[in-house]
Amino acid sequence: MKIPNRLLNDGHLIPKIGLGTYQIRGGQGIDQILSAIQDGYRLLDTSTNYDSEGIVGEAIRRSGIPRADFFVTSKLPGKYHHYEDALMMIQESLCRMGLDYFDLYLIHWPLPKRDLYTEAWRALVMAKKLGFCHSIGVSNFEPEHLDKIIAATGVTPAVNQIEIHPYWVQERMLAENTKRKIITEAWSPLGRGNSTLQENVIKDLAEKYQKNAGQIILRWHVQRGIIPIPKSSNLLHQRENADIFDFELSSKEITTINNLSRSDGRIDNQDPNEYEEFE
Numbered sequence: 426m427k428i429p430n431r432l433l434n435d436g437h438l439i440p441k442i443g444l445g446t447y448q449i450r451g452g453q454g455i456d457q458i459l460s461a462i463q464d465g466y467r468l469l470d471t472s473t474n475y476d477s478e479g480i481v482g483e484a485i486r487r488s489g490i491p492r493a494d495f496f497v498t499s500k501l502p503g504k505y506h507h508y509e510d511a512l513m514m515i516q517e518s519l520c521r522m523g524l525d526y527f528d529l530y531l532i533h534w535p536l537p538k539r540d541l542y543t544e545a546w547r548a549l550v551m552a553k554k555l556g557f558c559h560s561i562g563v564s565n566f567e568p569e570h571l572d573k574i575i576a577a578t579g580v581t582p583a584v585n586q587i588e589i590h591p592y593w594v595q596e597r598m599l600a601e602n603t604k605r606k607i608i609t610e611a612w613s614p615l616g617r618g619n620s621t622l623q624e625n626v627i628k629d630l631a632e633k634y635q636k637n638a639g640q641i642i643l644r645w646h647v648q649r650g651i652i653p654i655p656k657s658s659n660l661l662h663q664r665e666n667a668d669i670f671d672f673e674l675s676s677k678e679i680t681t682i683n684n685l686s687r688s689d690g691r692i693d694n695q696d697p698n699e700y701e702e703f704e
Contacts, residue, residue: 426464426465426664426667426668427465428440428441428442428465428466428467428468428667428670429441429670431608431652433560433583433584433608434581434583434606434607434608435559435560435583437528437559437560437583438496439468439496439528439529439560439584439608439652440466440467440468440496440652441647441652441670442466442468442643442647442652442653442654442655442666442667442669443466443468443469443470443496443498443610443652443653443654444458444461444466444468444469444470444654444655444656444657444663445470445612445654445655445656445657446458446469446470446471446475446477446480446481446656447472447475447477447656448475448656448658449475449477449480449656449658450476450477450480451480453658454477454480454658455480455483455484455487457658457660457663458480458481458484459484459487459488460660460663461660461663462484462485462488462490463488464660464663464664464667465667466663466667467494467495467496468495468496468498468652468654469481469484469485469495469496469497469498470498470586470610470654471497471498471499471500471522472499472500472502472533473499473500473501473502473514473518474500474502474533474702478499478518478521478522479521479522481497481522482521482522482523482524483523485497485522485524486523492524492525495528496528496529497522497524497527497528497529498527498528498529498530498531499518499522499527499530499531500530500531500532500533500564501514501515501530501531501532501533501545501549502514502533502702503533503534503536503539503701503702505545506532506536506539506541506542506544506545507541507544507545508544508545508547508548509548511544511545511548511549511552512548512551512552515527515530515548515549515552515557515558516557519557526556526557526558526559527557527558527559528558528559528560529558529559529560529561529562529583529584530549530552530557530558530560530561530562531561531562531563531564531584531586532545532546532549532562532563532564532566533564533565533702534564534565534697534700534702535563535565535566535567535570535697536700536701536702537570537697537698538699538701542563542566542570542573542574543573543574543577543578546561546563546574546577546578546580547577547578549561550578550580560583560584561580561582561583562582562583562584562585562586562607563582563584563585563586564585564586564587564610564612565586565587565588565695565697565700566582566585566587566697567598567697567698568598568601570697571585571601571602571605571607575605581605581606581607582607583607583608584607584608584609584610584652585598585602585607585608585609585610586609586610586611586612586654587609587610587611587612588611588612588613588691588692588695589609589611589612589613589614589646589651589653590611590613590614590615590616590621590642590690591616591621591624591627591642591645591682591683591685591686592616592620592621592685592686592687592690593616593686593687593690593691593692594683594685594686594690595609596683599649599650599651603650608650608652609650609651609652610651610652610653610654611646611651611652611653611654612654613656613692614642614643614646614651614653614654614655615639615642615643615655616692617692621638621642621685622638622639622642623638624638624685626681626682626685627641627642627682630674630678630682634672634674636669636672637665639655639662639665639666640665640666640668640669641674641682642682643655643666643669644669644672644673644674645674645679645682647669647670648673648674648679649679
């Protein structure tokens with residue numbers, strides 16, 4: 426199936442849904458990614474911390490599809506926030522993947538207690554100038570983090586990838602990103618576990634539109650202007666997750682799903698102002 430694109434603030438196009446590769450590894454992982462590629466996925470999201478960069482690159486090579494048709498994203502680990510370390514790590518990741526460039530490269534977490542994210546952002550700006558990345562962005566950044574790096578460099582991230590799902594709706598952050606012309610991506614867009622899929626409002630909408638619960642949630646993201654990055658190693662789920670562009674929820678239905686949001690809805694309480702990234 427053909428997944429539509431949208432325009433980033435730097436003029437590049439990005440698919441409206443991507444494949445997350447967290448915990449997808451090894452030879453089996455290559456086959457799972459290849460299956461997603463065959464079903465139309467072109468946005469492939471990985472990270473040094475996911476230990477999946479190599480298999481994503483291998484799947485791209487085995488697919489027989491031109492590199493230019495893909496939109497490959499990876500992310501900078503916190504231990505490489507120093508300027509020179511960041512530039513070296515980007516090059517190392519490209520070598521691991523067997524690629525000449527990233528379509529999008531993100532700072533994985535701001536880690537404000539270490540206060541090196543501005544230095545890391547300067548490195549990404551240089552990496553873009555050097556051709557290592559076509560677009561650059563951030564992940565899990567709050568408004569104050571965004572404003573600090575923009576003020577320091579004059580360069581606005583193309584993307585901010587943050588936690589969003591029906592229990593953590595993030596209307597404030599979505600508005601803050603939009604105000605700065607930053608596209609919002611959602612990690613864990615279905616939440617963790619199956620609890621969001623069991624919500625009656627979701628199941629009722631699935632029955633109404635003859636879709637499954639996951640498709641309803643992913644459509645909810647897309648209509649809010651968000652690019653969801655669902656992770657699935659299940660071949661059927663991969664195909665179903667991408668099949669969300671032939672129906673439309675009403676604004677009232679979107680609001681009803683928004684109302685599932687909880688004050689304690691964040692996964693593992695990963696507050697970007699406090700969270701210390703795993704090494």
